[in-house]
Amino acid sequence: MRLILRNLGFYLLAFWASITLNFVLPRFMPGDPVSRMFAQAQGTMQPDQIAQLRKLFGLDNRPLWEQYVSYVKRVFTGDLGISITRFPTPVSDVIGQQIGWTLLLGGVALVIAAVVGNLLGIVAAWRRGGVLDSAFPPLLIFVGSFPYFWLAMGALYLFGVSLGWFPLRHAYDVGLTPGFNGEFLSNVATHLVLPALTIVLVSIGGWMLGMRNTMIATAAEDYITMAEAKGLSPSRIMFRYAARNALLPSVTNFGMALGFVVGGALLTEVVFAYPGIGYQLLMAVQGLDYPLMQGIFLTITAAVLLANFLVDLVYVRLDPRVRVR
Amino acid sequence: MEAVLEVSGLRVEYRGDGRTVVGADDVSFSIGAGEVFGLAGESGCGKSTIANAVMRLLKPPAEITAGSIRFQGRDVLALDARELRAFRWREIAMVFQSAMNSLNPVLTIGEQIVDIFTTHERMKKRAARERAGELLELVGIDPGRLKAYPHQLSGGMRQRVVIAMAVALRPRLLIMDEPTTALDVVVQQEIMAQIRDLQRELGFSILFITHDMSLMVELSDRMGVMYGGRIVELADAKDLFANPLHPYTEALMNAFPPLTGPRRELTGLFDAPRTADSCGFHVRCPEDRSNCSTNIPDLREAAPGRWVARSPEGGPR
Amino acid sequence: MTAIEIATATTPTTPARTSRRRGLLRQLIDSKKALTGLILLALFALLALLSPVLAPGDPSLINSAGSQAPSAAHWLGTTAKGQDVLALTLWGARSSLFVGFTVGLVATAVAIVVGLASAYFGRIVDDALTLVTNIFLLLPGLPLLIILAAFLPPGTSTVILVLVVTGWAGSARVLRAQAKSIRGKDFVAAAVVTGERPLRIMFREILPNMASVVMTTLLGCVIFGIGAQAGLEFLGLGDSSVVSWGTNLYWASNDGALMTGTWWAFVPSGLCIALVAFALALVNYAVDEITNPRLRSRRRARRERRG
Numbered sequence: 001m002r003l004i005l006r007n008l009g010f011y012l013l014a015f016w017a018s019i020t021l022n023f024v025l026p027r028f029m030p031g032d033p034v035s036r037m038f039a040q041a042q043g044t045m046q047p048d049q050i051a052q053l054r055k056l057f058g059l060d061n062r063p064l065w066e067q068y069v070s071y072v073k074r075v076f077t078g079d080l081g082i083s084i085t086r087f088p089t090p091v092s093d094v095i096g097q098q099i100g101w102t103l104l105l106g107g108v109a110l111v112i113a114a115v116v117g118n119l120l121g122i123v124a125a126w127r128r129g130g131v132l133d134s135a136f137p138p139l140l141i142f143v144g145s146f147p148y149f150w151l152a153m154g155a156l157y158l159f160g161v162s163l164g165w166f167p168l169r170h171a172y173d174v175g176l177t178p179g180f181n182g183e184f185l186s187n188v189a190t191h192l193v194l195p196a197l198t199i200v201l202v203s204i205g206g207w208m209l210g211m212r213n214t215m216i217a218t219a220a221e222d223y224i225t226m227a228e229a230k231g232l233s234p235s236r237i238m239f240r241y242a243a244r245n246a247l248l249p250s251v252t253n254f255g256m257a258l259g260f261v262v263g264g265a266l267l268t269e270v271v272f273a274y275p276g277i278g279y280q281l282l283m284a285v286q287g288l289d290y291p292l293m294q295g296i297f298l299t300i301t302a303a304v305l306l307a308n309f310l311v312d313l314v315y316v317r318l319d320p321r322v323r324v325r
Numbered sequence: 326m327e328a329v330l331e332v333s334g335l336r337v338e339y340r341g342d343g344r345t346v347v348g349a350d351d352v353s354f355s356i357g358a359g360e361v362f363g364l365a366g367e368s369g370c371g372k373s374t375i376a377n378a379v380m381r382l383l384k385p386p387a388e389i390t391a392g393s394i395r396f397q398g399r400d401v402l403a404l405d406a407r408e409l410r411a412f413r414w415r416e417i418a419m420v421f422q423s424a425m426n427s428l429n430p431v432l433t434i435g436e437q438i439v440d441i442f443t444t445h446e447r448m449k450k451r452a453a454r455e456r457a458g459e460l461l462e463l464v465g466i467d468p469g470r471l472k473a474y475p476h477q478l479s480g481g482m483r484q485r486v487v488i489a490m491a492v493a494l495r496p497r498l499l500i501m502d503e504p505t506t507a508l509d510v511v512v513q514q515e516i517m518a519q520i521r522d523l524q525r526e527l528g529f530s531i532l533f534i535t536h537d538m539s540l541m542v543e544l545s546d547r548m549g550v551m552y553g554g555r556i557v558e559l560a561d562a563k564d565l566f567a568n569p570l571h572p573y574t575e576a577l578m579n580a581f582p583p584l585t586g587p588r589r590e591l592t593g594l595f596d597a598p599r600t601a602d603s604c605g606f607h608v609r610c611p612e613d614r615s616n617c618s619t620n621i622p623d624l625r626e627a628a629p630g631r632w633v634a635r636s637p638e639g640g641p642r
Numbered sequence: 643m644t645a646i647e648i649a650t651a652t653t654p655t656t657p658a659r660t661s662r663r664r665g666l667l668r669q670l671i672d673s674k675k676a677l678t679g680l681i682l683l684a685l686f687a688l689l690a691l692l693s694p695v696l697a698p699g700d701p702s703l704i705n706s707a708g709s710q711a712p713s714a715a716h717w718l719g720t721t722a723k724g725q726d727v728l729a730l731t732l733w734g735a736r737s738s739l740f741v742g743f744t745v746g747l748v749a750t751a752v753a754i755v756v757g758l759a760s761a762y763f764g765r766i767v768d769d770a771l772t773l774v775t776n777i778f779l780l781l782p783g784l785p786l787l788i789i790l791a792a793f794l795p796p797g798t799s800t801v802i803l804v805l806v807v808t809g810w811a812g813s814a815r816v817l818r819a820q821a822k823s824i825r826g827k828d829f830v831a832a833a834v835v836t837g838e839r840p841l842r843i844m845f846r847e848i849l850p851n852m853a854s855v856v857m858t859t860l861l862g863c864v865i866f867g868i869g870a871q872a873g874l875e876f877l878g879l880g881d882s883s884v885v886s887w888g889t890n891l892y893w894a895s896n897d898g899a900l901m902t903g904t905w906w907a908f909v910p911s912g913l914c915i916a917l918v919a920f921a922l923a924l925v926n927y928a929v930d931e932i933t934n935p936r937l938r939s940r941r942r943a944r945r946e947r948r949g
Contacts, residue, residue: 150912263784
């Protein structure tokens with residue numbers, strides 16, 4: 001349990017660092033991005049709203065530490081300011097409306113890539129020199145070399161525009177009203193295929209190669225030889241002995257991979273105009289909507305940290321050796 | 326005496342990038358029912374290669390290129406995958422050098438013992454667990470420790486668990502590859518006593534592998550000394566210890582000084598590696614043996630039951 | 643953090659003697675994977691250097707009708723605005739390769755300093771640097787990139803700075819693990835005892851012994867740099883006046899190349915990014931295989947035996 005507590009402290013520290021970064025950026029960056037933003041906002045906003053924004057970005061004359069304390073307080077109460085592109089919706093509401101789609105896309109892609117990639121890695125390591133071991137890795141490295149968003153563009157062009165197999169944009173057809181019925185869900189599923197596929201394609205190679213390499217290292221362990229000497233069946237040795245142990249580094253990588261998948265999902269959303277926070281982030285960048293950009297950064301960071309914490313909990317269950325430490 | 330295991334003319338090669346290393350060369354010996362046969366030699370001499378060959382555990386690049394292994398008349402090298410799985414552990418079980426490494430760190434020892442029964446005897450989980458508990462009791466461990474993970478046990482306890490696992494199916498032959506090397510001397514003695522007791526009780530044969538000559542003589546009935554992949558001396562353990570015929574055997578015995586008696590200088594074991602045109606030991610060899618320095622000669626019966634790899638005194642080979 | 647350390651424990655071991663480093667280079671050329679990668683890289687470097695000769699003039703100049711399919715006059719067609727795609731792609735290589743390799747070199751340099759300092763000084767220095775490294779590793783890269791880039795004045799130097807800030811941590815972790823294991827070796831202890839200066843020990847004793855790991859992390863950083871630059875520019879956060887593969891894709895997407903079916907506007911630049919990244923990955927993979935022979939496929943061993 002000490003591991004869990006220590007890591008929890010570490011995650012809180014990381015979160016604090018990102019809040020502080022958020023606080024520091026608009027106040028100390030050269031080029032005064034904030035005034036650019038105000039110039040754009042002037043037309044749509046009430047004077048008191050502008051005053052509030054100025055406060056958020058430290059343009060009031062309070063001492064710095066006072067600003068800092070009130071900023072941290074506001075973040076922890078969920079007040080991330082007001083979005084400029086979606087004025088006057090609060091940033092937290094904008095994110096709340098969008099994050100579900102990102103979680104759906106990122107979650108589905110991550111789980112598929114991790115499960116399939118790890119399985120391929122296990123089999124490749126077990127059948128050294130087979131097709132899976134010799135032909136797949138270079139192929140996957142090649143596919144993984146493409147930028148997420150370019151693969152997304154290619155998939156969209158090929159399967160969407162040219163062949164017309166899948167819808168081109170958004171998470172569901174415009175006419176549909178969201179609800180838990182078969183029509184809507186299947187519509188959502190067809191919209192999910194292409195974006196998820198591109199993320200899976202790019203990220204699966206990393207999982208497979210990582211698993212293959214740890215499996216090869218594990219296969220040389222004495223306890224694998226012992227299991228063989230015990231006369232256990234190959235499949236039992238492969239899954240219960242080798243893969244079970246080789247999975248451990250893979251689990252810790254899961255937390256790390258999350259950051260990459262989030263990044264990939266953001267860019268993929270942009271290409272498919274998928275209504276998640278990645279697409280919203282692009283809108284924010286184009287509209288100089290700094291509160292929204294910062295809010296999205298904080299939200300994603302918090303989500304990634306939380307996921308890492310959950311992975312720690314799983315890891316402790318999987319590896320008895322860290323349980324006692 | 327009916328032989329349980331018969332190894333004859335065994336040759337194992339490790340084929341690397343461009344060069345081939347011989348792990349074992351023309352190795353022949355047999356083990357009778359209930360007999361303890363020892364294989365001694367420094368690390369890298371091919372002892373473990375023999376053990377793994379008998380269990381058919383050698384993996385590429387290691388390969389058996391000549392010879393035969395017969396277990397109770399059956400040709401071990403001819404077994405197919407299914408027969409091999411049934412053969413392993415039921416007929417021959419093995420205790421590996423390091424119990425820490427041969428137990429899976431993420432499974433409880435109970436799960437790892439139960440595995441044996443569910444695989445070989447098609448037992449139900451519950452019955453298998455009961456048998457596992459009995460096994461632990463047999464080696465003097467509280468059955469409550471079935472739920473323990475390997476890292477929660479002491480080194481001696483882990484090795485006992487591995488020994489318990491080895492006798493689980495009452496195999497005819499037990500291979501013990503340096504079973505006590507990683508343990509301190511006191512625990513070593515306990516484990517050796519345990520092995521002797523079990524052997525008396527269950528009557529299996531043992532292929533005992535170690536570099537520690539004093540341990541070997543304590544346990545073995547007959548023994549072979551290996552050097553550079555070949556057996557250089559093969560005899561009754563007591564005879565061999567009392568009167569080693571091969572200079573290498575003598576050197577190996579001197580490497581472990583007796584606790585009592587006069588102090589004597591330790592002899593280094595090897596100076597040069599064995600290569601195609603040098604036995605490697607000749608540099609240190611106390612005798613002038615220019616006729617065998619290029620290769621280790623074949624075994625020759627010097628007296629009934631006493632075999633040694635050296636040419637007859639004085640005469641050319 | 644224990645979990646993190648377990649994950650790094652499988653880093654490949656390096657040949658310990660300097661004399662074997664020449665061997666590494668020769669082995670790289672012997673390896674089919676590495677050779678393919680190196681040839682590809684050389685080809686792209688050559689194209690980037692020769693772009694003023696191959697496609698003279700400003701590539702973003704509008705000099706023909708828009709959205710033309712590939713033809714004899716425009717081998718790769720024209721963009722929606724009427725620019726020559728081939729010229730854009732050739733010139734784009736300059737910025738993309740420059741930014742990628744600069745980011746790779748600077749980020750690796752930072753990682754080396756952090757890793758060596760961590761390993762050499764240990765204790766508090768190590769704890770502090772590891773903490774900072776792990777925080778940077780944990781913060782999601784792209785969102786961090788985006789807010790940094792959004793607040794800084796746009797330009798190539800901003801892009802490089804931001805990419806270095808977000809890219810050094812992964813390498814630092816790997817290099818620290820490797821440096822730590824070398825720090826424990828006897829010859830380093832001997833150097834400490836004989837009173838060599840810390841800097842000398844770090845850079846003359848430890849660093850040369852981790853050449854192959856430095857190489858793999860460097861290649862990894864370059865791959866990251868090229869990909870992340872393209873991503874940033876695709877989002878419109880780069881300097882959109884510079885011609886690079888990323889801005890080419892940004893404009894292609896903005897001009898609706900996908901919907902109008904002008905595939906030639908976005909395929910070449912993406913393919914180039916992928917080929918360069920693939921070439922780097924091939925070299926990387928080969929270095930890994932050479933220093934960690936267990937990963938080599940068995941097939942090869944068999945073939946060699948027969949020959």
